[in-house]
Amino acid sequence: xxxxxxxxxxxxxxxxxxxxxxxxxxxxxxxxxxxxxxxxxxxxxxxxxxxxxxxxxxxxxxxxxxxxxx
Numbered sequence: 001x002x003x004x005x006x007x008x009x010x011x012x013x014x015x016x017x018x019x020x021x022x023x024x025x026x027x028x029x030x031x032x033x034x035x036x037x038x039x040x041x042x043x044x045x046x047x048x049x050x051x052x053x054x055x056x057x058x059x060x061x062x063x064x065x066x067x068x069x070x
Contacts (some may be wrong), residue, residue: 024062030054
C-alpha cells in the first residue's frame with residue numbers, strides 16, 4: 001500500500017458489500033488452507049498465533065461490512 005497513490009472515486013452500490021465480503025472470505029480461507037495449516041506453521045507457535053490474529057481481523061472486517069450492507 002503506497003500512501004501517495006491516487007484513489008479512484010467509485011459510486012458505492014449494494015453489490016460492493018457482497019463483493020468485499022466474498023473477498024474477505026476467500027482471503028481467510030486461503031490463509032487457513034495454505035498458511036495456518038502449513039506443516040511449518042505448526043512447529044512455530046508464535047507464528048501460528050500471529051496468523052490466527054490476522055484471521056480474526058479479517059473476520060471482524062467481514063462482520064463490519066456485513067452489518068453495513070444496504
